[in-house]
Amino acid sequence: MATRLEARGLTVELPTRAGWVRPVNEVSFALGDGETLGIVGESGSGKTMLALALMGLEPPGARLTGEAWLSPRGVNGNGNGNAASPPATGENLLTASRKVMWGLRGGEIAMVFQEPMTALNPVVRIGAQIEEAIRVHEPRLARDEVRRRALEALERAAVPEPAHRARQYPHQLSGGLRQRAMIAMALAAGPRVLIADEPTTALDVTVQKQILELLVSLRRELQLSLLFITHDFGVVAQIADRVAVMYAGRVVEEGPASEVLRHPRHPYTIGLLRAAPRIAREKLVAIPGTVPPLDALPAGCAFGPRCAQHVPECDAAMPELIHAADATESHRARCILVR
Amino acid sequence: MAGDSLLEVRDLRKSYAVAPRAIHQAEGDPPAATAEFVGVDGVTFSLAPGETLGIVGESGCGKTTLARMLLRLIEPDSGEMRFRGQDWRGARGADLRALRRRIQMVFQDPIASLNARMRVGAIVGEPLAIHEPGLSRADRHARAAQMLEAVGLGSEALDRFPHEFSGGQRQRIGIARALILRPELVVADEPVSALDVSVGAQIIELLDRLRRELSLTLILISHSLPVVAQLATRVSVMQAGRFVESGAADQVLQSPQHPYTQALIAAVPEIPA
Numbered sequence: 001m002a003t004r005l006e007a008r009g010l011t012v013e014l015p016t017r018a019g020w021v022r023p024v025n026e027v028s029f030a031l032g033d034g035e036t037l038g039i040v041g042e043s044g045s046g047k048t049m050l051a052l053a054l055m056g057l058e059p060p061g062a063r064l065t066g067e068a069w070l071s072p073r074g075v076n077g078n079g080n081g082n083a084a085s086p087p088a089t090g091e092n093l094l095t096a097s098r099k100v101m102w103g104l105r106g107g108e109i110a111m112v113f114q115e116p117m118t119a120l121n122p123v124v125r126i127g128a129q130i131e132e133a134i135r136v137h138e139p140r141l142a143r144d145e146v147r148r149r150a151l152e153a154l155e156r157a158a159v160p161e162p163a164h165r166a167r168q169y170p171h172q173l174s175g176g177l178r179q180r181a182m183i184a185m186a187l188a189a190g191p192r193v194l195i196a197d198e199p200t201t202a203l204d205v206t207v208q209k210q211i212l213e214l215l216v217s218l219r220r221e222l223q224l225s226l227l228f229i230t231h232d233f234g235v236v237a238q239i240a241d242r243v244a245v246m247y248a249g250r251v252v253e254e255g256p257a258s259e260v261l262r263h264p265r266h267p268y269t270i271g272l273l274r275a276a277p278r279i280a281r282e283k284l285v286a287i288p289g290t291v292p293p294l295d296a297l298p299a300g301c302a303f304g305p306r307c308a309q310h311v312p313e314c315d316a317a318m319p320e321l322i323h324a325a326d327a328t329e330s331h332r333a334r335c336i337l338v339r
Numbered sequence: 340m341a342g343d344s345l346l347e348v349r350d351l352r353k354s355y356a357v358a359p360r361a362i363h364q365a366e367g368d369p370p371a372a373t374a375e376f377v378g379v380d381g382v383t384f385s386l387a388p389g390e391t392l393g394i395v396g397e398s399g400c401g402k403t404t405l406a407r408m409l410l411r412l413i414e415p416d417s418g419e420m421r422f423r424g425q426d427w428r429g430a431r432g433a434d435l436r437a438l439r440r441r442i443q444m445v446f447q448d449p450i451a452s453l454n455a456r457m458r459v460g461a462i463v464g465e466p467l468a469i470h471e472p473g474l475s476r477a478d479r480h481a482r483a484a485q486m487l488e489a490v491g492l493g494s495e496a497l498d499r500f501p502h503e504f505s506g507g508q509r510q511r512i513g514i515a516r517a518l519i520l521r522p523e524l525v526v527a528d529e530p531v532s533a534l535d536v537s538v539g540a541q542i543i544e545l546l547d548r549l550r551r552e553l554s555l556t557l558i559l560i561s562h563s564l565p566v567v568a569q570l571a572t573r574v575s576v577m578q579a580g581r582f583v584e585s586g587a588a589d590q591v592l593q594s595p596q597h598p599y600t601q602a603l604i605a606a607v608p609e610i611p612a
Contacts, residue, residue, distance in 0.1 A: 204397035205564075206603065235608045271537065279565050279604060281588075281592070284543055286543075287540070290507060
């Protein structure tokens with residue numbers, strides 16, 4: 001599988017009164033063609049800031065370092081993909097000019113947000129909003145053709161009665177339909193990478209199930225690469241091939257989703273899984289304390305103060321991502337206790 | 340049954356008139372008539388002391404409307420509510436006030452439900468100021484400090500403002516305020532859905548501990564079956580204003596009978612064991 005999007009040491013720094021803080025700290029990952037990578041973390045872990053940086057939508061004043069290579073269209077899938085090497089003539093999303101990003105956003109890499117009601121323009125009809133997303137990339141397209149493609153996009157997102165819905169405003173749609181309209185808009189200009197930031201968190205479970213099924217089928221149909229951001233390991237189990245767990249800006253564990261979920265190595269991942277309520281009514285074990293503020297991170301491992309396995313060496317330095325002797329090589333955790 | 344129940348609710352109903360508004364109309368829609376939206380459509384249950392009833396349902400099913408009626412924050416159209424045999428739905432004046440202190444609520448959003456301009460000590464002590472006006476300021480402060488201790492916050496929280504606390508800590512403040520009057524029944528409406536997983540688990544643990552220590556009866560309202568499953572001894576599943584299935588928690592969760600309950604359980608993305 002060829003790599004479509006590869007981040008290397010991606011770091012986002014924000015200025016605060018107390019100095020620079022790093023909501024995203026040296027994050028590296030590779031997202032293959034048609035692959036789904038789940039990014040799991042709690043609030044403040046940096047998962048949304050990571051997505052915004054990839055989209056070129058980081059807040060003003062932010063400082064980006066590292067690399068995020070998007071492979072060029074057409075050269076992938078020819079069998080010589082090597083996950084270790086960056087795409088030869090790709091685009092580094094972190095250094096691309098505003099003009100280049102203007103073309104890539106929507107055309108190559110698109111994003112779906114958590115709350116479709118705030119992401120959609122409340123005073124513009126659904127159809128017109130999707131048409132706008134198409135026209136940005138193909139300004140010379142005939143009006144009828146733009147309209148046809150917008151309806152096609154709604155149909156692809158399984159919006160019933162697309163012609164009727166296109167004439168409605170966001171508030172006239174249910175939460176589930178609004179999210180389908182958002183997905184239609186994100187995919188209207190044919191991107192190859194879709195970032196979905198908690199796309200089902202605001203929805204009822206029965207609707208969530210439908211949206212997840214839709215994303216799975218769209219991914220297959222369009223060979224999409226999906227970066228799926230969530231706080232819910234249950235959702236990860238349903239949709240992700242691989243998973244990266246983030247804590248205080250860093251990836252603390254990564255690997256194949258089934259392996260990370262069944263045999264988590266990092267104490268934070270283990271703790272999160274034990275703290276997640278399940279219908280099976282197993283006894284919950286909470287993680288004590290809270291996520292540390294970015295301007296007051298502890299020395300060494302950021303999870304140290306909340307960790308039940310904490311030993312003095314944990315405070316010495318931030319551990320590297322290492323893989324356990326009995327784990328797959330791609331399954332790695334940032335903990336000195338991993339052997 | 341009626342004699343030893345804490346709360347008896349019979350055929351509770353609430354509906355709202357929905358006025359037709361042009362803004363809700365799309366081109367081509369038929370003209371709308373004034374409609375009636377039924378929020379809660381005949382809910383009946385009885386709760387014994389010490390039980391924890393979990394009410395689960397999706398958005399719009401009427402669970403929050405039901406919670407507010409149980410608290411007498413909104414008035415039902417019809418139905419009966421009795422608390423320890425006393426008429427709770429029809430209580431007025433001194434009777435109403437006396438019953439109010441025995442039934443308290445924990446809200447979903449610990450930011451919106453705490454007054455940002457009041458110090459935590461005043462927020463937690465306010466119910467005492469209302470229900471025990473004879474208490475001295477110092478006594479009220481001491482009781483608030485004691486309650487904050489019980490929910491896992493130190494007494495140094497007393498003089499700080501809500502914004503200085505994290506979401507989980509704010510929910511603890513909300514719980515302290517609800518419990519300071521030593522209520523017999525606590526209604527918690529989505530108490531963890533605004534919180535992160537690791538913090539939500541702390542709040543669930545806290546509610547479970549306080550329930551045991553203070554022998555509380557709890558009504559836990561949530562959209563999340565897994566959350567309800569953690570605490571409930573009984574579960575009622577609500578859809579379109581009605582309880583479509585009620586029973587012992589294990590029974591409802593493990594062998595659901597109603598198709599809607601089955602669909603809800605099937606839709607929960609489960610973490611592989």
